[in-house]
Amino acid sequence: MSAYKPQLPAQLGVAIVAPGGYAPDEAALMRGIALLEAQGCCVHNYYNPRQKHQRFGGTDEARVAQLHAAAANPDVKIVLALRAGYGMTRILPALDLDLLAHSGKLFVGYSDFTALQMALLKRNGTITFAGPMMCDDFNREDVSSFTMSHFWRCMTQDTQVIEWTADGNPAVDVAGTLWGNNLAMLVNLLGTPYFPQIDGGILFLEDINEHPFRIERMLLQLESAGVLARQKAIVLGDFSGGRLSDYDNGYNFDTMLAYLRARFSLPVLTGLPFGHIRDKLTLPIGAQARLEAQGSSLRLTLSGYPVLRQFSTV
Numbered sequence: 001m002s003a004y005k006p007q008l009p010a011q012l013g014v015a016i017v018a019p020g021g022y023a024p025d026e027a028a029l030m031r032g033i034a035l036l037e038a039q040g041c042c043v044h045n046y047y048n049p050r051q052k053h054q055r056f057g058g059t060d061e062a063r064v065a066q067l068h069a070a071a072a073n074p075d076v077k078i079v080l081a082l083r084a085g086y087g088m089t090r091i092l093p094a095l096d097l098d099l100l101a102h103s104g105k106l107f108v109g110y111s112d113f114t115a116l117q118m119a120l121l122k123r124n125g126t127i128t129f130a131g132p133m134m135c136d137d138f139n140r141e142d143v144s145s146f147t148m149s150h151f152w153r154c155m156t157q158d159t160q161v162i163e164w165t166a167d168g169n170p171a172v173d174v175a176g177t178l179w180g181n182n183l184a185m186l187v188n189l190l191g192t193p194y195f196p197q198i199d200g201g202i203l204f205l206e207d208i209n210e211h212p213f214r215i216e217r218m219l220l221q222l223e224s225a226g227v228l229a230r231q232k233a234i235v236l237g238d239f240s241g242g243r244l245s246d247y248d249n250g251y252n253f254d255t256m257l258a259y260l261r262a263r264f265s266l267p268v269l270t271g272l273p274f275g276h277i278r279d280k281l282t283l284p285i286g287a288q289a290r291l292e293a294q295g296s297s298l299r300l301t302l303s304g305y306p307v308l309r310q311f312s313t314v
Helices: 028-040 060-072 088-094 097-101 111-122 134-138 143-158 183-189 212-224 251-265
Strands: 012-017 041-045 076-081 106-109 128-132 159-165 172-182 201-206 231-236 283-285 289-293 297-303
Touching: 012 028, 012 060, 028 111, 028 134, 028 183, 060 097, 076 134, 088 183, 097 111, 106 111, 111 128, 111 172, 111 183, 172 183, 172 231, 172 283, 183 201, 183 212, 212 251, 231 289, 251 297
Parallel strands: 012 041, 012 076, 076 106, 106 128, 172 201, 201 231
Antiparallel strands: 128 283, 159 297, 172 289, 289 297
């Protein structure tokens, strides 16, 4: 992918909110803010390290207030999650989802942030973005040019063509609504008012530190709940960090994947560059998508999602 350097609107307002965990390294946080400012952004930081509470970026009430304040600020165009961890599901019932949905902001995050993204998608089809967060994307010492390039490309271009290579995938040509994000969070929302019903969708998934049997179990739960029967394809991103032992006796991610592919009637594809990894895509949740796979070549074409306006490329 070629480097993409947009000339952003002057003093583009980017809000930092901490609906989940707090930043463990305050110096790194300042480094991330400096990077955004160097990219031409005016940063509105609603996270106060001195107000962190237990493992969270503030009390439940304070974290709700951060999201509401960012949504109500007319100078903010992008709302960027500080980090994930845990905390979003604690505050979902207290959030003014209509305020967030109608704010016109571009909400960006992944992992635990998935809970808010699904709630907004369920509420009125609000499109949000699975993408980098302050920790550990913008605040890295070795910031990924791939991640930054694709993030700004997605924020400023209303169509995307993403190509990657991965072996062992079935031939596919399907179109539908792109949705998903973190697998564990999706499963945790099943049976709640925050889980959207997407028909004819392309479901993308990622997770970290999950043993293959847990990944399998969660996907089987989605199957049993009738979610997978309504989809056209599953696309798997990164699932690293799961620890195997001698007890697994040859059961690993690949054998689990082979079992699921034999069991499910819909295609399961792999290799999507997304998840808890340094080099990640930004993906619009709720956008229109076409997924094509032939041999080791895969292509995802995206359209129909909101972007920043009044920009030019250099």
